Amino acid sequence: MxxxxxxxxxxxxxxxxxxxxxxxxxxxxxxxxxxxxxxxxxxxxxxxxxxxxxxxxxxxxxxxxxxxxxxxxxxxxxxxxxxxxxxxxxxxxxxxQPQPHAPSAPARPSIRYDLAPGLPDLRAFPRRRWADAVRAVTGSAVHYDLGLPDPAGHAVLRGTVAQYLRRSRGADAGAASVSVCAGVTDGLVRTCRALRARGIADLGTEDPGWGRLRDAATSAGLRVHPVPVDHDGLRVDDLARTPARAVVVSAAHQFPTGTVLSPARRAGLVRWAREVDGFVIEDDYDAEFRYDRHPVAVMQGMDSSRVFLLGSVSKTLSPALGLGWLVASPALIPALRAANPVAAAPPVLDQLALATFIDRGWYDAHLRAARRRFRSRRDLLVRTLGAQVPEGRVAGTAAGLHILLHLPDGTDTRGTVRAAAATGLRLVDLDDYRAHGPGERALVLGYGNITDTEIPPAVALLRKALRSER
Structure with missing residues (x-):
């Protein structure tokens, strides 16, 4: 010990x-x-x-x-x-006691290179600035800030988040419409419980899509209906053929395909919500990282009475912070509170630290630096794939922290993932995010939490895994 x-x-x-x-x-x-x-x-x-x-x-x-x-x-x-x-x-x-010798299975190799999606650059977490923010609020917090927290979140952070979303995401948000939560999953569970209390029992989800959102909705008592996604995003016509009166959508950057919901689909989705007297739940998970132009504004600004907005700092700072927000129409706030009577907000000092981090301009500075770093890393990954895996087709490069690598028909993507893992490379099959069986052969390659110097050897292992499966 x-x-x-x-x-x-x-x-x-x-x-x-x-x-x-x-x-x-x-x-x-x-x-x-x-x-x-x-x-x-x-x-x-x-x-x-x-x-x-x-x-x-x-x-x-x-x-x-x-x-x-x-x-x-x-x-x-x-x-x-x-x-x-x-x-x-x-x-x-x-x-x-001495143990008798017995044959054992070969040890699983440790992961040397991680091309799985889902994480930002954890090495670039702004430790000094965050520590400064924590130190500042610890010294300046008044005594009643150290008591029992407001379940909706501290008023200072709610106001700061509302102002940030208005200026950077085009949201229709005020402090009264913001609830602080532990992240997107927490916010979705709260929203689904409120919808269930209003008599809405069916929810549409994107297919392929993030499985944890489907699990969160199911845990809140809703029936989930996967809706196909194409190059324009979620197919609203297919959604209309389900009994769903609510839908979860990542409009600005769909996960995992990387598509952006087209203007026609955005308008059609809001129109659908009005026709069925339903709601759209917008997962704005990494929209700050847009590389070809300014990020697309949130759908919530088109109809704040019908669109819930979920966001967090998990993809911009770190999931370890456990800080996110849920924006809803002020008319729906009482129903949200009633449906989640024991929901707790994150620690108050962490909330105040995030508010300070944003108010002092450190968050915007961090995002600007991160965009430059991720754009350069994405370009390096795309170039390396083009040279090492010419049979692959890259898509979903305009935004976010991952891309899709489409592979020729007949490619054993599951076998490729297993072969890569045996060499210390973590990959993810697109089929892992599908609700209904296998589809087009593709890998989801994340580049958020891998260094630039690790990309060439990682792609070399990917090429080796593909060839071994052929």
């Missing part, structure tokens, strides 16, 4: 017991009590026993009693002492 100076055996109950024949002296009784505690495992190997002076004071005896007991146990091998360090337990009741 790791040795820690704070791993002190202060709280161990030592039963010195009454004087007995052959063990009348206090130091003998103390040694016996410590020995028993070690044998019982109450004092684990590596634990530091209290300094002799401190233990003598606690027991109300002379220091000599403790040093004699410690000396006895050191001689017996139960304790070990080093100059300048604490005296520590050096014996464990668990003695490892």
């Amino acid at each position: 790791a040795v820690s100076q704070t791993n002190l055996a202060w709280a161990t109950l030592l039963d010195l017991g009454p004087p007995e024949r052959g063990r009348r002296r206090l130091n003998d009784r103390l040694a016996h009590a410590l020995r028993t505690a070690i044998r019982d495992g109450r004092l684990a190997e590596g634990a530091a026993v209290p300094p002799s002076r401190a233990l003598a004071e606690e027991l109300g005896c002379s220091r000599w009693v403790v040093t004699e007991a410690y000396g006895q146990l050191i001689a017996e091998g139960y304790l070990a002492a080093r100059v300048g360090s604490a005296t520590r337990v050096s014996w464990s009741p668990e003695t490892p």
Whole structure:
């Protein structure tokens, strides 16, 4: 076990017991009590026993009693002492037994290169700026900020998020319409519960699409109806043929195909919601990363009474922060609160840190730098694929943190994923995101959390895996 100076055996109950024949002296009784505690495992190997002076004071005896007991146990091998360090337990009741040799399965190779989608560049997380924001709010937070948090989120962050969404995403949002949540999945569960309470039991989802959104909707009690996606995004005509009165859509950058919902489909989706008296739930998961032009504005701005807007910092900063938002029409806020009475907001200090991070311009600066870095990395990945995998066709390059690599018919994409994993390369098959069986042969390649220098060797392993499966 790791040795820690704070791993002190202060709280161990030592039963010195009454004087007995052959063990009348206090130091003998103390040694016996410590020995028993070690044998019982109450004092684990590596634990530091209290300094002799401190233990003598606690027991109300002379220091000599403790040093004699410690000396006895050191001689017996139960304790070990080093100059300048604490005296520590050096014996464990668990003695490892030799195991008979048996053949075992070959160890799975560790992942050297990760081309799976879903993560931003975690190496580029703005640690210093975030630490500055946390330090600032910890010092400036008023005492009532440290009490029970508002379930809807802190008013400061709600106002900051609303202002950010208005200026950067074209949203129709005010502080009263924003609820702070733990991320997109949390926001979707809350929304689905509110819809279920309104009598809406069927939800359309994109196919292919992010499986966790389907699982989240199902957990909230809704029936899920996968709706096909083509080069213009979700097919609204197919949605209209389902019993769904709500739909989840990633309009600005569909996952995983990378398509952008066309203007006609956007208008058609809002019109559908009005005709069925339903709702659109917009997952705005990585729309900040658009490389050919400015990001497409959110659909929520077209009809804020019919469109819920979900967002988070999981793709822009880090999923470890657990910070997101749900924007709904103020008229729907009471229903959201009633359907989620025990929903809790993220920690208040984290909320205030994010508000500070945005208000001081650090978030915008981080996004600008990230866009430049991701655009360059995407270009490198596309060039390398063109040279190493010429039979592949790249799509979905305009935005986001992943691309699609379409492969010739007959390619065993599942076998390719397995072969790549055996060499230390993580890949994801497009079929993993389909609700209904296999479709066009393609791989979903993420480039958010891989370095530029890792791309050429990663693509070389991809080429090797493809050839081995042929």
